[in-house]
Amino acid sequence: MSDCEIDVGCSPQSDADSTEFKPKVRRSRLSTKTLNDKELQQLRLKVNSRERKRMHDLNSALDGLREVMPYAHGPSVRKLSKIATLLLAKNYILMLQNSLAEMKKLVSDVSTQRMNFPPLPQVPTRFRTNHGFCACADCLTPKLPLPLLPSSSLMSPSSSSSSISPSSSTANI
Structure with missing residues:
Protein backbone atom coordinates (compact mmCIF):
# COMPACT_ATOMS: atom_id res chain seq x y z
CA MET A 1 0.00 0.00 0.00
CA SER A 2 3.00 2.32 0.35
CA ASP A 3 4.18 1.71 -3.21
CA CYS A 4 4.12 4.90 -5.26
CA GLU A 5 5.65 6.26 -8.41
CA ILE A 6 6.77 9.79 -9.16
CA ASP A 7 5.14 11.20 -12.25
CA VAL A 8 6.88 13.84 -14.37
CA GLY A 9 3.77 16.06 -14.17
CA CYS A 10 3.35 18.57 -11.39
CA SER A 11 0.40 19.49 -9.26
CA PRO A 12 -0.05 22.46 -6.96
CA GLN A 13 0.51 21.93 -3.27
CA SER A 14 -2.56 21.74 -1.10
CA ASP A 15 -1.64 25.01 0.62
CA ALA A 16 -3.82 27.65 -1.08
CA ASP A 17 -1.30 30.46 -0.46
CA SER A 18 1.59 28.63 -2.08
CA THR A 19 2.20 28.84 -5.80
CA GLU A 20 5.00 26.28 -5.77
CA PHE A 21 4.53 22.93 -7.44
CA LYS A 22 5.61 19.56 -6.17
CA PRO A 23 5.94 16.31 -8.09
CA LYS A 24 2.68 14.46 -8.57
CA VAL A 25 2.63 11.16 -6.76
CA ARG A 26 0.86 8.36 -8.58
CA ARG A 27 -0.33 5.59 -6.33
CA SER A 28 -0.32 2.12 -7.75
CA ARG A 29 -3.57 0.22 -7.64
CA LEU A 30 -3.90 -2.42 -5.05
CA SER A 31 -5.91 -5.45 -5.77
CA THR A 32 -9.15 -5.23 -3.84
CA LYS A 33 -9.06 -9.00 -3.53
CA THR A 34 -6.09 -8.75 -1.16
CA LEU A 35 -7.86 -6.27 1.15
CA ASN A 36 -10.32 -7.31 3.79
CA ASP A 37 -13.55 -5.39 4.37
CA LYS A 38 -12.10 -3.12 7.07
CA GLU A 39 -9.09 -2.13 4.93
CA LEU A 40 -11.36 -1.56 1.94
CA GLN A 41 -13.60 0.69 4.02
CA GLN A 42 -10.55 2.66 5.29
CA LEU A 43 -9.29 3.05 1.73
CA ARG A 44 -12.72 4.22 0.59
CA LEU A 45 -12.83 6.79 3.44
CA LYS A 46 -9.40 8.16 2.45
CA VAL A 47 -10.41 8.43 -1.21
CA ASN A 48 -13.66 10.16 -0.27
CA SER A 49 -11.81 12.55 2.04
CA ARG A 50 -9.35 13.49 -0.72
CA GLU A 51 -12.19 14.08 -3.18
CA ARG A 52 -14.12 16.15 -0.64
CA LYS A 53 -11.01 18.30 0.00
CA ARG A 54 -10.42 18.68 -3.75
CA MET A 55 -13.99 19.84 -4.30
CA HIS A 56 -13.79 22.18 -1.30
CA ASP A 57 -10.59 23.73 -2.70
CA LEU A 58 -12.18 24.07 -6.15
CA ASN A 59 -15.29 25.72 -4.71
CA SER A 60 -13.16 28.09 -2.61
CA ALA A 61 -11.17 29.08 -5.68
CA LEU A 62 -14.36 29.68 -7.68
CA ASP A 63 -15.80 31.76 -4.82
CA GLY A 64 -12.63 33.87 -4.85
CA LEU A 65 -12.97 34.30 -8.61
CA ARG A 66 -16.63 35.32 -8.24
CA GLU A 67 -15.62 37.98 -5.69
CA VAL A 68 -13.33 39.77 -8.16
CA MET A 69 -15.53 39.41 -11.22
CA PRO A 70 -17.75 42.36 -12.11
CA TYR A 71 -21.47 41.60 -12.26
CA ALA A 72 -20.92 38.30 -10.49
CA HIS A 73 -22.07 39.42 -7.07
CA GLY A 74 -24.70 41.65 -5.66
CA PRO A 75 -27.98 41.43 -3.84
CA SER A 76 -30.03 40.82 -6.98
CA VAL A 77 -27.65 38.36 -8.66
CA ARG A 78 -27.86 34.64 -8.00
CA LYS A 79 -24.63 32.79 -7.37
CA LEU A 80 -23.13 31.91 -10.73
CA SER A 81 -22.60 28.27 -11.59
CA LYS A 82 -19.08 26.94 -12.00
CA ILE A 83 -19.24 27.01 -15.78
CA ALA A 84 -20.85 30.47 -15.84
CA THR A 85 -18.11 31.77 -13.53
CA LEU A 86 -15.39 30.39 -15.78
CA LEU A 87 -17.01 31.74 -18.96
CA LEU A 88 -17.50 35.17 -17.40
CA ALA A 89 -13.88 35.18 -16.22
CA PHE A 117 5.78 68.92 -31.81
CA PRO A 118 8.54 71.23 -30.57
CA PRO A 119 9.12 71.10 -26.80
CA LEU A 120 7.02 73.44 -24.67
CA PRO A 121 8.84 76.51 -23.33
CA GLN A 122 9.68 76.53 -19.62
CA VAL A 123 7.34 78.77 -17.63
CA PRO A 124 9.10 81.05 -15.12
CA THR A 125 8.54 80.14 -11.49
CA ARG A 126 6.63 83.33 -10.75
CA PHE A 127 3.77 82.03 -12.95
CA ARG A 128 3.56 78.65 -11.26
CA THR A 129 0.65 77.93 -8.98
CA ASN A 130 -0.26 74.98 -6.79
CA HIS A 131 -2.39 73.62 -9.62
CA GLY A 132 0.08 74.10 -12.45
CA PHE A 133 0.98 77.13 -14.51
CA CYS A 134 -1.17 80.20 -14.86
CA ALA A 135 -0.61 83.36 -16.89
CA CYS A 136 -3.92 85.09 -16.21
CA ALA A 137 -4.06 88.77 -15.25
CA ASP A 138 -4.82 87.94 -11.62
CA CYS A 139 -1.72 85.77 -11.28
CA LEU A 140 0.51 88.29 -13.04
CA THR A 141 -0.51 91.27 -10.88
CA PRO A 142 1.22 91.71 -7.53
CA LYS A 143 -0.97 90.68 -4.63
CA LEU A 144 -1.76 93.08 -1.81
CA PRO A 145 -2.89 91.69 1.53
CA LEU A 146 -6.65 92.00 2.02
CA PRO A 147 -7.87 93.76 5.18
CA LEU A 148 -9.25 91.40 7.78
CA LEU A 149 -12.97 91.72 8.29
CA PRO A 150 -14.70 90.75 11.52
CA SER A 151 -16.51 87.43 11.25
CA SER A 152 -19.87 89.08 11.99
CA SER A 153 -19.64 91.19 8.84
CA LEU A 154 -19.20 88.11 6.64
CA MET A 155 -22.83 87.16 7.08
CA SER A 156 -25.50 89.80 6.78
CA PRO A 157 -28.43 89.70 9.20
CA SER A 158 -30.87 89.18 6.35
CA SER A 159 -29.09 86.02 5.14
CA SER A 160 -28.84 84.49 8.61
CA SER A 161 -32.57 84.79 9.27
CA SER A 162 -33.50 83.02 6.05
CA SER A 163 -31.33 79.97 6.53
CA ILE A 164 -32.61 76.79 5.01
CA SER A 165 -32.83 73.67 7.11
CA PRO A 166 -33.64 70.15 5.96
CA SER A 167 -36.92 70.20 7.88
CA SER A 168 -38.08 73.47 6.31
CA SER A 169 -37.28 72.29 2.79
CA THR A 170 -39.23 69.06 3.20
CA ALA A 171 -42.23 70.73 4.82
CA ASN A 172 -43.29 72.21 1.49
CA ILE A 173 -43.29 68.86 -0.29
Missing part, protein backbone atom coordinates in the same frame (compact mmCIF):
# COMPACT_ATOMS: atom_id res chain seq x y z
CA LYS A 90 -12.68 34.20 -19.71
CA ASN A 91 -14.72 36.96 -21.36
CA TYR A 92 -13.59 39.49 -18.77
CA ILE A 93 -9.93 38.60 -19.36
CA LEU A 94 -10.42 38.94 -23.13
CA MET A 95 -12.08 42.33 -22.63
CA LEU A 96 -9.19 43.47 -20.40
CA GLN A 97 -6.68 42.30 -23.02
CA ASN A 98 -8.48 44.33 -25.69
CA SER A 99 -8.61 47.38 -23.41
CA LEU A 100 -4.91 47.05 -22.64
CA ALA A 101 -4.03 46.75 -26.33
CA GLU A 102 -6.15 49.81 -27.09
CA MET A 103 -4.53 51.80 -24.26
CA LYS A 104 -1.05 50.81 -25.47
CA LYS A 105 -1.97 51.99 -28.96
CA LEU A 106 -3.28 55.31 -27.61
CA VAL A 107 -0.13 55.85 -25.53
CA SER A 108 1.98 55.05 -28.57
CA ASP A 109 -0.02 57.50 -30.70
CA VAL A 110 0.28 60.25 -28.08
CA SER A 111 4.02 59.75 -27.68
CA THR A 112 4.45 59.79 -31.47
CA GLN A 113 2.46 63.02 -31.71
CA ARG A 114 4.56 64.63 -28.96
CA MET A 115 7.73 63.84 -30.86
CA ASN A 116 6.36 65.74 -33.86
Whole structure:
Protein backbone atom coordinates (compact mmCIF):
# COMPACT_ATOMS: atom_id res chain seq x y z
CA MET A 1 0.00 0.00 0.00
CA SER A 2 3.00 2.32 0.35
CA ASP A 3 4.18 1.71 -3.21
CA CYS A 4 4.12 4.90 -5.26
CA GLU A 5 5.65 6.26 -8.41
CA ILE A 6 6.77 9.79 -9.16
CA ASP A 7 5.14 11.20 -12.25
CA VAL A 8 6.88 13.84 -14.37
CA GLY A 9 3.77 16.06 -14.17
CA CYS A 10 3.35 18.57 -11.39
CA SER A 11 0.40 19.49 -9.26
CA PRO A 12 -0.05 22.46 -6.96
CA GLN A 13 0.51 21.93 -3.27
CA SER A 14 -2.56 21.74 -1.10
CA ASP A 15 -1.64 25.01 0.62
CA ALA A 16 -3.82 27.65 -1.08
CA ASP A 17 -1.30 30.46 -0.46
CA SER A 18 1.59 28.63 -2.08
CA THR A 19 2.20 28.84 -5.80
CA GLU A 20 5.00 26.28 -5.77
CA PHE A 21 4.53 22.93 -7.44
CA LYS A 22 5.61 19.56 -6.17
CA PRO A 23 5.94 16.31 -8.09
CA LYS A 24 2.68 14.46 -8.57
CA VAL A 25 2.63 11.16 -6.76
CA ARG A 26 0.86 8.36 -8.58
CA ARG A 27 -0.33 5.59 -6.33
CA SER A 28 -0.32 2.12 -7.75
CA ARG A 29 -3.57 0.22 -7.64
CA LEU A 30 -3.90 -2.42 -5.05
CA SER A 31 -5.91 -5.45 -5.77
CA THR A 32 -9.15 -5.23 -3.84
CA LYS A 33 -9.06 -9.00 -3.53
CA THR A 34 -6.09 -8.75 -1.16
CA LEU A 35 -7.86 -6.27 1.15
CA ASN A 36 -10.32 -7.31 3.79
CA ASP A 37 -13.55 -5.39 4.37
CA LYS A 38 -12.10 -3.12 7.07
CA GLU A 39 -9.09 -2.13 4.93
CA LEU A 40 -11.36 -1.56 1.94
CA GLN A 41 -13.60 0.69 4.02
CA GLN A 42 -10.55 2.66 5.29
CA LEU A 43 -9.29 3.05 1.73
CA ARG A 44 -12.72 4.22 0.59
CA LEU A 45 -12.83 6.79 3.44
CA LYS A 46 -9.40 8.16 2.45
CA VAL A 47 -10.41 8.43 -1.21
CA ASN A 48 -13.66 10.16 -0.27
CA SER A 49 -11.81 12.55 2.04
CA ARG A 50 -9.35 13.49 -0.72
CA GLU A 51 -12.19 14.08 -3.18
CA ARG A 52 -14.12 16.15 -0.64
CA LYS A 53 -11.01 18.30 0.00
CA ARG A 54 -10.42 18.68 -3.75
CA MET A 55 -13.99 19.84 -4.30
CA HIS A 56 -13.79 22.18 -1.30
CA ASP A 57 -10.59 23.73 -2.70
CA LEU A 58 -12.18 24.07 -6.15
CA ASN A 59 -15.29 25.72 -4.71
CA SER A 60 -13.16 28.09 -2.61
CA ALA A 61 -11.17 29.08 -5.68
CA LEU A 62 -14.36 29.68 -7.68
CA ASP A 63 -15.80 31.76 -4.82
CA GLY A 64 -12.63 33.87 -4.85
CA LEU A 65 -12.97 34.30 -8.61
CA ARG A 66 -16.63 35.32 -8.24
CA GLU A 67 -15.62 37.98 -5.69
CA VAL A 68 -13.33 39.77 -8.16
CA MET A 69 -15.53 39.41 -11.22
CA PRO A 70 -17.75 42.36 -12.11
CA TYR A 71 -21.47 41.60 -12.26
CA ALA A 72 -20.92 38.30 -10.49
CA HIS A 73 -22.07 39.42 -7.07
CA GLY A 74 -24.70 41.65 -5.66
CA PRO A 75 -27.98 41.43 -3.84
CA SER A 76 -30.03 40.82 -6.98
CA VAL A 77 -27.65 38.36 -8.66
CA ARG A 78 -27.86 34.64 -8.00
CA LYS A 79 -24.63 32.79 -7.37
CA LEU A 80 -23.13 31.91 -10.73
CA SER A 81 -22.60 28.27 -11.59
CA LYS A 82 -19.08 26.94 -12.00
CA ILE A 83 -19.24 27.01 -15.78
CA ALA A 84 -20.85 30.47 -15.84
CA THR A 85 -18.11 31.77 -13.53
CA LEU A 86 -15.39 30.39 -15.78
CA LEU A 87 -17.01 31.74 -18.96
CA LEU A 88 -17.50 35.17 -17.40
CA ALA A 89 -13.88 35.18 -16.22
CA LYS A 90 -12.68 34.20 -19.71
CA ASN A 91 -14.72 36.96 -21.36
CA TYR A 92 -13.59 39.49 -18.77
CA ILE A 93 -9.93 38.60 -19.36
CA LEU A 94 -10.42 38.94 -23.13
CA MET A 95 -12.08 42.33 -22.63
CA LEU A 96 -9.19 43.47 -20.40
CA GLN A 97 -6.68 42.30 -23.02
CA ASN A 98 -8.48 44.33 -25.69
CA SER A 99 -8.61 47.38 -23.41
CA LEU A 100 -4.91 47.05 -22.64
CA ALA A 101 -4.03 46.75 -26.33
CA GLU A 102 -6.15 49.81 -27.09
CA MET A 103 -4.53 51.80 -24.26
CA LYS A 104 -1.05 50.81 -25.47
CA LYS A 105 -1.97 51.99 -28.96
CA LEU A 106 -3.28 55.31 -27.61
CA VAL A 107 -0.13 55.85 -25.53
CA SER A 108 1.98 55.05 -28.57
CA ASP A 109 -0.02 57.50 -30.70
CA VAL A 110 0.28 60.25 -28.08
CA SER A 111 4.02 59.75 -27.68
CA THR A 112 4.45 59.79 -31.47
CA GLN A 113 2.46 63.02 -31.71
CA ARG A 114 4.56 64.63 -28.96
CA MET A 115 7.73 63.84 -30.86
CA ASN A 116 6.36 65.74 -33.86
CA PHE A 117 5.78 68.92 -31.81
CA PRO A 118 8.54 71.23 -30.57
CA PRO A 119 9.12 71.10 -26.80
CA LEU A 120 7.02 73.44 -24.67
CA PRO A 121 8.84 76.51 -23.33
CA GLN A 122 9.68 76.53 -19.62
CA VAL A 123 7.34 78.77 -17.63
CA PRO A 124 9.10 81.05 -15.12
CA THR A 125 8.54 80.14 -11.49
CA ARG A 126 6.63 83.33 -10.75
CA PHE A 127 3.77 82.03 -12.95
CA ARG A 128 3.56 78.65 -11.26
CA THR A 129 0.65 77.93 -8.98
CA ASN A 130 -0.26 74.98 -6.79
CA HIS A 131 -2.39 73.62 -9.62
CA GLY A 132 0.08 74.10 -12.45
CA PHE A 133 0.98 77.13 -14.51
CA CYS A 134 -1.17 80.20 -14.86
CA ALA A 135 -0.61 83.36 -16.89
CA CYS A 136 -3.92 85.09 -16.21
CA ALA A 137 -4.06 88.77 -15.25
CA ASP A 138 -4.82 87.94 -11.62
CA CYS A 139 -1.72 85.77 -11.28
CA LEU A 140 0.51 88.29 -13.04
CA THR A 141 -0.51 91.27 -10.88
CA PRO A 142 1.22 91.71 -7.53
CA LYS A 143 -0.97 90.68 -4.63
CA LEU A 144 -1.76 93.08 -1.81
CA PRO A 145 -2.89 91.69 1.53
CA LEU A 146 -6.65 92.00 2.02
CA PRO A 147 -7.87 93.76 5.18
CA LEU A 148 -9.25 91.40 7.78
CA LEU A 149 -12.97 91.72 8.29
CA PRO A 150 -14.70 90.75 11.52
CA SER A 151 -16.51 87.43 11.25
CA SER A 152 -19.87 89.08 11.99
CA SER A 153 -19.64 91.19 8.84
CA LEU A 154 -19.20 88.11 6.64
CA MET A 155 -22.83 87.16 7.08
CA SER A 156 -25.50 89.80 6.78
CA PRO A 157 -28.43 89.70 9.20
CA SER A 158 -30.87 89.18 6.35
CA SER A 159 -29.09 86.02 5.14
CA SER A 160 -28.84 84.49 8.61
CA SER A 161 -32.57 84.79 9.27
CA SER A 162 -33.50 83.02 6.05
CA SER A 163 -31.33 79.97 6.53
CA ILE A 164 -32.61 76.79 5.01
CA SER A 165 -32.83 73.67 7.11
CA PRO A 166 -33.64 70.15 5.96
CA SER A 167 -36.92 70.20 7.88
CA SER A 168 -38.08 73.47 6.31
CA SER A 169 -37.28 72.29 2.79
CA THR A 170 -39.23 69.06 3.20
CA ALA A 171 -42.23 70.73 4.82
CA ASN A 172 -43.29 72.21 1.49
CA ILE A 173 -43.29 68.86 -0.29
